[in-house]
Amino acid sequence: MSDLTDPRELVGALVTELPEWLPTQRWFAGKDRPITGVRPLSTTVLMAGDPLLLHLVVEVKQDDRREPYQLLIGSQAHLPEYLGSNWIGTEKGLPCYEATGDADLTSKLLDLIAGDARIGSLRFEREPGAELRGGLRARPVGAEQSNTSLVFGHHYILKLFRKLTPGENPDLRLHRALHDVGSKHIADLLGSITGELDGEPVTIGMLQKFVSDAVDGWAMATTSVRDLMADPELPPDEVGGDFAGEAQRLGQAVASVHSDLRRALGDEIADEVEFDRTVKAMRDRLDTVSRAVPQLAEHAPALRAAFEKLREAHGPVSMQYIHGDLHLGQVLRCVTGWLLIDFEGEPAAPAAERVALRSPLRDVAGMLRSFDYAAHQMLIGHDEDDPRLTERALEWARRNRSAFCDGYAKAAPETVGDPRAHGDLLRAFELDKAVYEVAYEHANRPEWLTVPLASIARITAGGEQP
Template sequence: MDEVKAAHGCLRLQPDGGLAVLDSRGRPAAAGSGLAGDLAAAVLSGEAGSLTATAGELYAVRTRLPAGGGLEETAVSVDMTNLSVVVGGDKIIKLVRQWSGADRSARLLARLADAGVESVPGYYGSLEWDHPEQGRGTLALLSALIPDADDGWTWAADDVVAWFRGGALPDFPSALGRLTAEVHAALIAAEPLPGPGAAEARARADGVLDVALALTDGDAGIRLENRAGHLRDLLAALPETGAPAFDLHGDLHVGQVLRSGDRYWLLDFDGDPQLPAAERDRPDTAARDVAHLAASLDMVASVAAKRLQTDDPRSLDRLYGWAAEAQAQLVRAYHSAAAESGFPDLLDEALLPGLTAEQLLRELIYAHRYLPRWQYAADGAITYRFQRDFSRTPQTKEPVWTPPAS
């Protein structure tokens, strides 16, 4: 098998396109094995001469951002797809486990770095392998570490719980709208393309509902079936749009946003992990990202309900009512920031109801396939966001949604 070899291990290309990340003894590499430091050093130097490939050529692609030279390694526990390691205490390197898995990120991060976007962690560059059979692929990405930061599934839920208990109304939805518009304005600087047609968008969305209905059983399945008519109407109403298409974030939710102090940073431009690689990289309109982010605010309400351990209908109405207003704040801030950046017509709001419904259905599917304990969040959001259609379902009492135990 072809390999990229370093002093403390290797990246081995498997026949199925997987990349095995191995230490010098041939075991799965981890923080402290030295491999992450070897690869980070190559990126920082802008030279891949310290590494060897058994086939093809290696390239270190370096941005102009200055970086500290420390290479000591510290583990990161939150990246389940790749191997991420803190290097030197101020940098983080992502070692890819699947060929082409970070090509999109490398391209978009380089563009954002060139544009000087400050709401994305500083990007130092990538290690790439020009393979004689696979073509050119990104093996590792090196970025600045944001210290003392949490992702949005923590800080957003903290803010909503504090508000529910009598604290200040969270202001982060506006910050998220501005951040998203800033990133979009930089990404659309390349030539925009026509957005997908309504027929294509409706077919894709309607198929998602059918899959969600087939996979979701039990009480959650009953609640979904009771709202399927309303959901299908929303998906079928996706309109034609004149909004431009461009390279999006593709997997935009609060969990991709770090907060430290009063600053926010957007992470992970790999695209939607539920889509095939070719579809993941297709340009789309800004509404796709905004709807994805809006859906995650509904699920923050579910997470807050779990944290509060409340199933009281008035309390749940209050939490999901907050989410609806937070979504409106997000959209207003996006429009304002996009106009300031010179793109007043970037977001077509008419797409948001259908695309938000589609994304919540995708969250149910994701939970079924990869993370069953996450089903409650999308289930609660769908139950409280969409109307039960008594003309199409029996007028019987349905199982009440309640958050799982903390």
Template sequence: MKHASAGTGIDLTPAVDGWVGAQRWFAGKAHSPVLRSIGQWSLPTGESGVRIACHLVLDTASRFSTLYQLPVTERTEPLPDSSALIERTLGHDGLPRYLYDAPHDPAYAAALHGFIVTGASTPSDDPAGVAAHGELLRVGQAPAEEPVDLSRFTVIASRVLSGEQSNTSIIIDLVDETGRHGRPVIVKVFRVVAAGSNPDVSVQSALAGAGSRFVPQPIGAVSGEWTSPLSPARQSGHLVFVQEFLPGVEDAWRVALDAAATGTDFSVPAHALGIATAAVHRDLARVFPTLASTGDVIDQLCLTMRERYRLAAREVPELAAHSAAIEAVFARAQAASWPHLQRIHGDYHLGQVLDVPGRGWVLIDFEGEPLRPLAERSLPDIPLRDVAGMLRSFDYVGATIAMRDPAAGPAAIDWATTARAAFLQGYHQEGSTGPGSSALAGQEPLLAAFELDKAIYESIYESRNRPSWLPIPLRAVRRLAEEAHAARGSTAG
């Protein structure tokens, strides 16, 4: 099909379909994309022989019509590294042109920095085209170090962070006019674009503005406007987010995995993580609207959990053996006293927390599950969903060690049990104080239901993607079912 693009710049070619389909951030793994560029904005660059166009491309082969961001650099001369080469083509002058995935091109990082620092906007000659606006986020915060001021620095180097699934992040090294190196920043290029404020930008900025020390400092952003063929209304949303980069730190998953492998007690770090989680939840309840847990809200949330189990039991037959106990868990939760709904992290696990020397735990990636509709990710939810996600993550640490070395299994499972208890203790301790508190007392039935729901979700995922890992969530389902059975027997007695 024709790959049309609005305005001037780089027209996409059908070869882009195959390239996009092979990328980690492409969401439609079950089909081959058929892309249509609904428009582009040009990013000014002072580098000779380079043009930069940032396309918004619609996957017309997806039943969700997913919209992606595809920044492309066109060069008259090839880069030394060809790993990000999308296509070699010919220009209007008959000479070769080289098209690259822009985040891997140093010219893009430098141009993006300038666009944000100057608060630049693209010309609005075409009211139906794609427009973009860069801005520095003047968010007040009390971090351990001096805030990053991008306007004082220029870009000297950039590199793409490896391993990401849904976005592309660029680490940018900076230097000031005297040649002194500044603190590096991380630029997150959102690959899946949706109308509305991206939670990673809005939630993190709100927390930083509230003085939270548990989030990185927000620095800048690029927002865009576009007209989609799927909607007559003009749409807008975030395209890029810049925040402080914390070099030389490990995420909590790696830290916890090392501790479990060596048998190192993790109670103190887990307790501190519980405190950090509760503090962030308290701040979120303070800076975003909350919602009362009415009967209708509770019924809908419980219905969703029951429906997830029903569908999962079809796909993972082992789950059906626990149907009575699982229903008992959901029934106890539905009858319990529910806290207010509020903004939460939404995709919380050990990989979303950094262990920063001298600062402690720092929570990152408030985008939620990127493949869920943005409107859903922005809805108030129960904080215990985050707590359950972290408990499941500790379980996965212990189970991972046990899979590597079965002889170490019992000790690793005990390690996870101790870490889980310390995390809950820290969460309860911090959550029991201050306005908007969310202590765990009386919410045990809810936590059991959300952890069970998460384990059921994991069972589906592992069954489809890593069958050898399926015993991990099934073990959690069995444990929670047994605990529910014991509690029911105790009540009956």
């Protein structure tokens, strides 16, 4: 490209394409309403010339909502065909594209971190003591949802946070804290990228060791469910692929991370204000979702009663930093054991809530919900009313939920102990999570709506104990 093209002019033209392009991206969180404007907040040239690599932060306006997003833009005079699917628009005669899929350009990001570079307001940094080798090509991870992660060779994984929130991202903050106390259940933290937003530092990237021998918990659990369904006559502990041993080790790993987080960052006892806030948040969510999903409304009285029970918790309830969005897709099994990933919190929750001190039982509840999901997803598209299959699914869920709690109790923070000793709390957290799932399924996968709704019916009828 001509060096005379001013990147700011290019960006000025490009942002007019973004209201149409952004909603086509999986990570774009604002699909619920139309975009009314996009304006650039900062543009940083990472590679000048042809090809050009720009780091761009834009503000996306949707009526009164304004949210910053991060983009990586490539531009070159002759766009190779394989990059065509990432094309955003042709501006000033130059094809511009989403560059996270361009290995020739993204290798630059690793080199910048390895070199502790500063470009404009961007700070690329290695973690203290981390040795990095540069010159590696990257491919984007296929499974990402809220963000975009790039894998460099078999060595590193760089997560680029898409929606930005001023300050240190909880994912980075909690990984650093866990690293400092020597947690065995996280992938090594190796570096970060920090930018600037509203005059404050903002985390835009996090580099970790790529665990190349890892399988995610969801894949392992659903394989086990399939084995059980295939052999409906065999007792669960005789079926190939029984998951209970893994579920127990996973419970222990989660408990150990909670204990480490408490050791690293402390805890506090929840007071009445905290309970009021929590119950109110649960009721508000229930009201909002009930308006959108009529099938939920019939459970509303029982749900409200379960949320109120929180206030009757016996004994002090300890609040501390937790994972915040724990499910089987956020844990990896590698040769040395289970790892927890993605400490950013629930994607739809407001940032203030995501970094709040919360009960570790919330994470336990998240994982219990996930066991339920793993068991019941197998019934979708099959004969959902086949009582034998349904009983098999319930059996799998009961067995693994209970194994998970056994494992958790072994390494739990002393403030928590066995999660089953906090039945009312755990039930309220599980139901709150299920209400969130109802909203999610309603918006994204209506055929899955029966999974959280059936759980809500079972739990509120008293038929489901962890």
